[in-house]
Each structure stands twice: as structure tokens, then as C-alpha cells.
Amino acid sequence: DVKVTQSSRYLVKRTGEKVFLECVQDMDHENMFWYRQDPGLGLRLIYFSYDVKMKEKGDIPEGYSVSREKKERFSLILESASTNQTSMYLCASTRSGGTDTQYFGPGTRLTVL
Amino acid sequence: GQQVMQIPQYQHVQEGEDFTTYCNSSTTLSNIQWYKQRPGGHPVFLIQLVKSGEVKKQKRLTFQFGEAKKNSSLHITATQTTDVGTYFCAGAAGNNRKLIWGLGTSLGVNP
Numbered sequence: 001d002v003k004v005t006q007s008s009r010y011l012v013k014r015t016g017e018k019v020f021l022e023c024v025q026d027m028d029h030e031n032m033f034w035y036r037q038d039p040g041l042g043l044r045l046i047y048f049s050y051d052v053k054m055k056e057k058g059d060i061p062e063g064y065s066v067s068r069e070k071k072e073r074f075s076l077i078l079e080s081a082s083t084n085q086t087s088m089y090l091c092a093s094t095r096s097g098g099t100d101t102q103y104f105g106p107g108t109r110l111t112v113l
Numbered sequence: 114g115q116q117v118m119q120i121p122q123y124q125h126v127q128e129g130e131d132f133t134t135y136c137n138s139s140t141t142l143s144n145i146q147w148y149k150q151r152p153g154g155h156p157v158f159l160i161q162l163v164k165s166g167e168v169k170k171q172k173r174l175t176f177q178f179g180e181a182k183k184n185s186s187l188h189i190t191a192t193q194t195t196d197v198g199t200y201f202c203a204g205a206a207g208n209n210r211k212l213i214w215g216l217g218t219s220l221g222v223n224p
Contacts, residue, residue: 033211040122042216043156043201050210058211090155099205099212101146104155 002027004105006091012111019078021108023091031094032074033102034058034066036087043090048098049074081112115140117204119215127223132189134218136202143205145178145185146212151198159187192222 007022023032033048035058045058047066055066063085067075074093078085089108094100116139126132136145144163148156160169162178162185169176173196175188185204189196199219203212 040216043214045211045214048211056210098210099144101158101161102148102156102203102212104157107155 002029002093002103004091004093004103006089006105006108008108009106010109010111012113013078013081014113015082017078017081017112019081019110019112021076021078021089021091021110023074023076023093023105024072025074025093025103025105026072027093027095027103028071029093029095029103030071031096031098031100032068033092033094033098034064034074034076035090035092036060037090037107038087046076050098081110083112086110086112115206115209115213117202117213117215119202119218121218122216123219123221125221125223126192128194129191132192132196132220134187134200134202134220136185136204136215138183138204138206138213140206141182143182143207145182145202145204147176147185147187148201148203149198150201150217154198156201189220192220194222194224196220197222 004025034046035043049068065077091105092102147159150156167178173190199217201217202215
């Protein structure tokens with residue numbers, strides 16, 4: 001069974017703080033994704049990575065950066081958190097192609113005060 | 114840009130009634146996937162459809178992919194309270210390396 005874990009289930013940060021969200025998958029998947037989910041807006045892709053040290057912008061990359069130093073780990077970084085980044089953040093991975101079946105982590109609910 | 118429209122946005126039914134959600138793409142899809150997200154949970158893969166006109170069943174759930182590969186539907190027969198959640202469709206199109214997600218249909222079931 002594929003397992004995708006995220007570093008925190010709930011996180012509260014202050015405006016201007018640097019925030020790290022970490023995601024780890026244990027199935028040697030090539031591709032990893034970061035989404036944010038807001039009511040009425042569905043799943044919006046922030047960044048994805050198709051290989052170690054490779055990244056590609058999704059639909060809403062502004063205010064975010066990512067890091068993938070190891071195949072199993074994909075980090076999302078908020079350089080200076082703002083209140084409009086309060087959201088549910090979901091990590092996902094796929095075995096090969098970016099349009100392959102996506103396996104999601106449990107999500108991190110981030111609140112920025 | 115490429116879009117997948119999903120309707121309805123919300124639906125509440127009485128337990129035992131049927132439910133259908135529809136996805137329509139602005140472009141031809143190579144495949145379409147369906148996911149279910151329970152309240153407080155994360156999206157979980159249900160099924161993938163690849164062929165034109167394909168129909169697949171999982172117990173009370175019936176999935177269809179249109180002949181033109183631009184639309185799809187998920188039909189639940191005789192809903193149960195365990196069906197509560199948000200159902201998402203997500204399509205793959207052309208050389209795009211990422212899925213195009215619908216906004217989801219939130220299903221409520223009154224016991």
C-alpha cells in the first residue's frame with residue numbers, strides 16, 4: 001500500500017513567518033505534487049516535481065517555493081506567510097506520469113494569524 | 114485554458130435515492146479519473162476510464178466516459194450514508210503533465 005505522510009496535521013503560524021510543509025512517500029514514486037484546497041475552489045496545483053531537484057510551477061505558485069532533494073521527500077515553503085495562505089495543503093504522488101493515479105497524504109491545515 | 118466543469122456543486126438526497134454527478138471537459142481527454150473525499154479526509158482514487166464509451170461498475174457506483182471523451186458521469190444507486198463526501202473528476206489531456214480537476218460535487222445523504 002502506498003503511504004504518503006505529511007509532517008503536520010494542523011499548523012498555526014504568524015504573518016511573515018517562514019513555513020515548511022513536508023511530504024514523504026514510501027513507494028519510490030517519480031512525481032510529487034502540492035495542492036491547496038479551499039471551499040468552493042476545489043484542488044489547485046501549486047507546484048509539482050517529476051524528478052529529484054526538478055520542479056514545475058502549477059496554477060498558483062505565487063508566494064510558494066518547493067524543494068526536492070531526495071526522491072521520497074517534497075517540501076513546500078512559504079517564504080513569508082500571509083493570511084490568504086490559510087488553507088488545507090495536500091501532498092500527492094504518482095508512480096510515473098503526472099496524470100497517473102494520485103495518492104494523497106492526509107493534509108495539513110495551516111492557519112496564518 | 115483547459116477546464117473541466119463539474120455539476121452539480123452540491124446535492125442532498127434521502128437515503129435510498131439515486132445520485133449523479135457530471136463532468137464536462139473543454140477538450141478531448143486521454144483519460145478521466147474519479148476520486149472521493151470523505152469529510153475531514155483526503156481524496157482517494159476510485160477509478161480511471163480510458164476508452165471512448167467505457168462503462169465501469171463498482172458495486173452501487175457506475176462510471177461512464179462519453180463517446181467523444183469529453184464528458185463523464187458517476188452514478189450512485191440507492192445512496193447510503195457512507196456515500197457522503199465530495200466526488201472529484203480529474204482529466205488528462207494531450208501532452209499536459211498534470212491533471213485538470215473539476216471543482217467537485219458535495220453529496221449529503223439524509224438517513
